[in-house]
Amino acid sequence: MHHFHYQNERLYCEDVPLADIAAKAGTPSYVYSVATLTRHFTVFDGAFEGVPHLTCYSVKANSSLAILGLFASLGGGADIVSGGELFRALKAGIPPDRIVYSGVGKTEAEIDYALRENILMFNIESAEELEVINSRAAAIGATARIALRVNPDVDPRTHPYISTGLRKNKFGIDVDGALKAYRRALELKHVEILGVDCHIGSQLTEIAPFVEALKRLKILVGRLAEMGIKVQYLDLGGGLGISYSEETPPHPREYAQAVVQELKDLPCTLIFEPGRVIVGNAGCLIMQVLYTKQTQTKEFVIVDAGMNDLVRPSLYGAFHGIQPFEKGKRETRVVDVVGPICESSDFIARDRKLPALNRGEYLAVMSAGAYGFSMSSNYNSRPRAAEVMVDGDRFFITRERETLEDLVRGESIPDSIERARQI
């Protein structure tokens, strides 16, 4: 369910024609719907009503301050993976006691920052990291609240690049290793064990792998109880998928039912780290057709958004729907929609049946709210896109398009080269 729709053959976000946004903000730009974001957050969070829980939105999916601010206003927490994400979350007003910190490569500086801000919990991903967090906490005179991220070795049946809970993945600690690490944590003076964490992958379209992981976690929780460790928080990560085209992922309510059913005798607070399911279908990328080009084998539609703006098709072969701003009846063509970047992998869609398109017209790439802007880059020295938030019949540019000066901010030419240039 989202708020992008045609009205009199024109594509709208809520009550604003996307054409108005293109005219004001230019293209390429990301456009997000407040109504969809709010709905998705409240549906997910509301699915666990009556069960002690915390919805820690996964900042990496879309780190826009405006979106984080919206979730903060809805009572959300944050799942972060870097000092940068911590900075954003705090700046947006998410309270530190609702922030959990995952990631295999936390630096000492990042750990210190999170300790000083007194976040709720570190999700620790290796035995070595446990030692470092303990010693950093000792140095600062703090206590680190921790969970160990357990790798349950469950196949999430998703794209191999985004599955994380298999033994061969770099994430978390296997169950036996985790038991050892918990025993060690009991000896450490500057950590307090709060619970267990797990995240098995992203864009899951079935419930079974979640339930399988939970069953394995429950066995671990039992073993921890025998060691005298009471699990107060069980962090189940994110991963619930969305529909990009034909997928039929479970509704958050079904997911909640399965989780609650499986955990009914476990008195602890649940933490969730949803990303894509909240923001994915709440955003689109708007772009303009620069040229059309017929070659001997293909018809290309060349647009002003490239893989630097949206890398998912190039990186994962991901499908994103494409809709023209003006619907109208026209013949269809099978085309490749490609960007201006100098790479053959720079495409938004391949062999896609679309209405015949003309130079100058505008298109929206759908379901681009998650891992869109947040994975964008300056490749080919392209300024990053603007971001726009629509709220009813109003819209706001929440991030200005980068300028050419932004591209070289912080750069300099060494004096020796500068001198040589002047000779």
Ligand code: LLP
């Ligand atoms: N928690 C942890 C520890 C994670 O690593 C992730 C995502 C999430 C939560 C949120 O997962 P979600 O609910 O969004 O599935 N760039 C890829 C997705 C990478 C996901 C990385 N981790 C894509 O564009 O599909």
